[in-house]
Amino acid sequence: MKHENANRVFLLNKDGKPLMPCRPRKARQLLKSGKAFVVKKYPFTIQLKYGSYGYKQKVSLGVDTGQRHIGFAVVSQDKVLHQSEVELRQDVHTNLYTRKIYRRGRRNRKTRYRQARFLNRVHGKRDGLWLPPSVKSKVSHNIAWIKRYLAVLPNPDLHIEVGKFDMAKMVNPDISGKQYQEGSLKDWKNYEYYVLARDEYTCQLCHKHGEGVKLVVHHIVYRSQGGTDRVDNLITLCTNCHTTKNHQPGGKLYKWMKAKKKVTKQLKGATFMNILRKRIMTTFPEASFQYGSQTYVDRKNLLLPKGHFMDTIAISGIKSVGQMPETVTMISQFRKKKRSLHEATARKGRKQPNTSSKRNEKNTKYARGLWLNDYVRVIGNNAKGYVKGFKSNGYSVYLTDGLGNYVLNDGRNYVNSKQCQLITHNSSWQKAEQMLLLYEFK
Template identity: 50%
Template sequence: MRVFVKNKRGEALMPCSVRKARLLLKQQKAIIVGYQPFAIQLTIATGETVQELHVGVDTGVKHLGIAVISEDKIFAHGEIEFRQDVSSLLETRKTYRRSRRNRNTRYRRCKYKFNTKRVFDKKKKKWIKPSISLTSKRPEGWLPPSLENRIQHTFRWVDTFTKLLPHPKLHLEVGKFDVQKMMNPLIQGKEYQEGETFSYHEVRYYVFARDHYTCQVCKKKNKILNTHHIIYRSHKGSDRADNLITVCTDCHTHENHQEGAILWTWMMAKKKVKQYKEPPFMHVLRKRIFSRYPEARITYGSETTPHRKTLALEKSHQNDAIAIIGISKINEHPCSHFRIVQFRKKKRSLHEATARKGRKEPNCLQKRNAKNTKESLGFLLNDQVCIHGQRGFITGFTGPYVQTIEGKYITLPGKSYKQVPLRELRRMAHHNNWQYTIQIETRPIHAPPIKDGELRAIC
């Protein structure tokens, strides 16, 4: 992987090799200006000849693939993983806030603004009170926080890499999906306007008719029926018909929802329900990309797949980013790639519904407990540390706990518990909300067996 370079004025130059960057820093001809990714700035005047550079970006819901290429040489490539817990955390926060009136918590301003002034309605010919108005109205183009978070971070990393390169050409792959055709491949014409619940008063009546008014658990008819979610809404389940089943009142009880009961066992067997939450996000992202990067070259998966197979690359986000650019061959492939994972560093909950294990009373005051500690003995949350030859990131101070970027706990040799002592940790780097590592490959993934006379990959 190459090192990004800037001149004395802070303008981007061509990336250099790791060895050349090390010599420039040792001779004090350059200074470090960035670590994620690693970048240096020259302190001396030098030539500023640049080549044509291309940046390939493979957009997605959870991952983002990025590759920097010049002609047939790959300078840097890797993938970025976004958070997927924003929606569930907001749902948890909403649950805590709605139940705060039953607990001893601090005062929080009401979300609504009540206007008690009456107005005269000429049509009804009487004085009435106006409806409740929200204090914070949603602006045009508003998106849920979980979607807005991914879109803004996608733009952030694309801008980060393009600003480190001299006038690069941007290549973006976007997705365009026909959700109704994914659900019904034979759909055509006016059937797009007539969904599966067409001519039914509600979705529940369609579910009853689809299941022939029969309980799907006990297989009995002529009973009082209810609709039941296969995947609960609290677990990101939808209200579509394919996520609903018909259950009678005898089976739809609290006892049958418990582990080992007949309904619970039946639900575990029917958990494989197709979710179509990703296509709408990709549609929104595609529109945002068109307005944000009007000069970028837009490609689709139907163009990327043939190019990737021509280059003999395996399926991955970083390899898709290479194929998006459309190069015909690869003569220089680095033996390392970067991996970036988004990390939730702060916990903003002010109170909890129930006490944690070991606590005698609920945390009902506006104060942080031991689990929300951000610093201890000079170590900060999400710092990259080394212990017994293994590298990981500090994810909590109650232990403390150290995890790899893949989420595996690093434990002491011969021990089964996850806690490690702080005195045995050695800090390697400080990270904010992103975990950044360089992963070494034994040899390029795409390369077939090298024959005599062929150009070998340069690491």
């Protein structure tokens, strides 16, 4: 198998119409000579200043949708021109829940009162299209990134992998017929009564039971941490064992949970893929769709290793891989703003009380001419990185390489801001080129 150096660069003509992607060397020559200029960073796209319509080959775009990673591959004949992987944020639900707790706490203290809002999204629920903010964000990004690639390719054939899951069968493989309508609580008055009977009215930690023992039904994994109200996430405990200390790392319940492995099987991924499938099919009716079972067979026939960007090569419909780049573009989402006005616990070492500390001192997004997520060059060692955060009132900054690794300077994970030379401002995305391991293709 023959390898090229890097991913192709997307190219637009003078009128903004897509042309065939060009090699990075050709793109550098066009930019250096002033014959082209950059129009998009994600994916990286340049536009010519002179008229050109070029020869357009048949191009296919393979997409591997997902709630955490989205894979893309652009292929033409037996060549892979471009491959990339987009990583989405997974902290939206946690941040919204934290904000809710902060606001609820303020209402119970002598602080600025913020009136609770009820039914503020009811107008969106009536049309049947309402989604929780965390799910809506991921669905929107899946659709938006597909449109980004379609906008820079000349009439591509779109191939998308979607998921369809029977979650009831994932919990009970033997389910059939009317059992789908019954559920695990059939013939029980409520879930607490069911859990108590299942555990034989015995505390599952100290095994106490009988008269004089007060029992409660407790969540194994808190709902704030991703747990559900399903009965397999509930346990019977006595009041002596039902303590916060026992649930902390090192506590009795924590050790029991690790030993018994009695934790709810998370079905969030399957639920999300069912939601995404309907919206993807509605948005891109012209696309060819397939499921993971077919992708698995196609990838094995092409002798490709497992990976989101590798799956997309098989999804694209290519029959054989004769040439592909040695790098893959890794794009990750970055949180630039922290909108909370309050912190539950003051950070260690802060001299000013938490109630009177200014917001910009808690949430520094600009200092010494640099913004969060700016792409900079370190003067001296010529390293490059993204501004992740500030230290000592902006005199020093933390830099990462786009893959989550700190850019080190003399063994330290921070750099003096005077050593940072701005390359470009960024939105809420980071990009890095990652080399593919050649042994994977042997």
